[in-house]
Amino acid sequence: MKAVAITRFGGPEGIAVIDIPTPAPGPDEVLIATEAIGVGGVDVVIRRGDLAAYGFQEGHILGGEVAGTVAAVGEGVDPAWLGQRVWAFTGTGGGYVEQAIAPVGELVPLPGRLDAVDAVTLGSAGVVAHFGLAHARFEPGEAVLVRGAAGSIGIMTVQLAVKGKAGVVAVTASSPERGRRLRELGATHVLDRAGGEGHYDVIIDIVAGPAMPSFFDRLNPNGRLVAVGAVGGPPPADFGARLMAAFQKSMSFATFSAATVPEAARRAVRTEQFADEGLKAVVHEVLPLDRAALAHRKMDAGEVFGRIVLTP
Numbered sequence: 001m002k003a004v005a006i007t008r009f010g011g012p013e014g015i016a017v018i019d020i021p022t023p024a025p026g027p028d029e030v031l032i033a034t035e036a037i038g039v040g041g042v043d044v045v046i047r048r049g050d051l052a053a054y055g056f057q058e059g060h061i062l063g064g065e066v067a068g069t070v071a072a073v074g075e076g077v078d079p080a081w082l083g084q085r086v087w088a089f090t091g092t093g094g095g096y097v098e099q100a101i102a103p104v105g106e107l108v109p110l111p112g113r114l115d116a117v118d119a120v121t122l123g124s125a126g127v128v129a130h131f132g133l134a135h136a137r138f139e140p141g142e143a144v145l146v147r148g149a150a151g152s153i154g155i156m157t158v159q160l161a162v163k164g165k166a167g168v169v170a171v172t173a174s175s176p177e178r179g180r181r182l183r184e185l186g187a188t189h190v191l192d193r194a195g196g197e198g199h200y201d202v203i204i205d206i207v208a209g210p211a212m213p214s215f216f217d218r219l220n221p222n223g224r225l226v227a228v229g230a231v232g233g234p235p236p237a238d239f240g241a242r243l244m245a246a247f248q249k250s251m252s253f254a255t256f257s258a259a260t261v262p263e264a265a266r267r268a269v270r271t272e273q274f275a276d277e278g279l280k281a282v283v284h285e286v287l288p289l290d291r292a293a294l295a296h297r298k299m300d301a302g303e304v305f306g307r308i309v310l311t312p
Contacts, residue, residue: 002312004096004292005061009049012296015062017289023101025074030081030107032088032100034068036286037310038120039295041151041206041231046092047296050233056092062292063095063310065124066102067116077104085110087119087270096292098312105263108270118281119274121152121307126273127258127266129156129204132228133164135256136202143168146187147195147215148206150178152307153229155185155282157204162186163278170198178305185280199223207232213242216251224252282306 001022008014025031043062045051066088070081086109088102110119132153138144144161146154149171161169162185170189173179179190189198194211195218203215203225209232215225227235243251258266273279284306287295295308 001098002289003061003098004063004289006047006058008058009047009052012047012293012300015047015293015296017292020097022099025072025077025101027075028077028104029074029101030070030077030088030104031072032066032068032086032102033071034066034095034098034100034312036067036116036120037063037095037097037289037312038065038124038152039292039299039308039310040064040124041153041229041299042092044231044296044299061093061096063090063097063100064092065089065120066095066100067110067119067123068100070107071099073104081107085116087123087274089124096289096310098289105267108267108274111274113277114274117283117286117309117311120309121281121283122156122273122279123270124258125152125156125307126160126279127261127269128153128228128256129160130269130273131258131261132157132204132226132256133160133202135254136204136224136226138164138166138202140165141167142201143170143199143220145170145172145191145195145198145200145203145215145218146206147172147203148229148231149173149182149187150305151206151231152282153206154204155182155306156279158182158185158187159279168198168200170196170200174302181305185282202226204228208235209233210236212236213239216242216246216253219249219251221249222251223249224254226254226256228256284308286311288312
């Protein structure tokens with residue numbers, strides 16, 4: 001079967017389509033004939049080699065979420081899963097394939113109205129947005145800033161902050177057109193990438209990178225900044241000095257990864273969000289699997305609003 005792997009770390013030219021044997025599911029696993037594959041910011045970070053110190057090596061097959069039909073089940077898996085349409089988390093890789101292995105505990109059945117493309121647009125992003133806001137102790141009426149709001153996580157965070165009755169939902173955007181589209185999703189204020197002059201109770205940061213410490217200046221007293229991504233790279237090593245300089249404002253910084261959320265809780269939120277017809281899945285483009293390098297070029301160029309989805 002076809003798969004997309006990293007042949008060398010760096011730019012999009014370092015990923016390629018390869019042929020590998022179709023895998024067999026092990027105990028507590030299923031094999032999914034993929035219909036849609038999500039392209040995420042973490043895929044880009046892994047491809048660049050930024051996470052090589054964490055064990056990622058050349059030859060790694062990218063992708064963490066797929067949707068499709070269960071084609072085979074491993075030992076200990078209820079045969080009733082066979083033939084079901086599902087969303088699945090494959091882990092930190094293994095998703096850019098025609099047939100993917102996933103743990104049975106990471107499956108969510110798809111409601112009939114939800115197609116596979118929309119499922120991989122909502123699936124991981126919705127959970128990160130939901131629990132990221134919870135990690136920030138967001139309360140109704142508070143002012144929220146979403147930094148890097150044009151990606152799938154940012155778009156879901158905007159929608160969930162609106163549903164949660166935030167007093168202000170501000171976003172950073174790189175163009176007036178992106179700002180307009182984010183307003184259509186509920187944003188009340190559109191700022192440039194520098195963050196403007198406003199102040200916020202909660203900042204959800206998907207970018208990180210060199211400019212992250214400057215956003216501590218945008219926090220109210222007792223404000224909380226939660227980094228849920230790092231598509232702009234790591235922050236400066238001394239970023240905490242900015243917090244210490246404003247010691248009397250009692251501000252907080254935290255990171256958040258959905259890996260710390262119990263499996264059952266993640267599944268419950270995904271099930272609820274998949275059934276919520278008020279949430280919009282924003283798909284930038286659907287590309288065939290063998291054009292994964294083009295998808296990554298678009299991600300690197302900052303062209304993507306929403307999510308790129310690959311289809312086998």
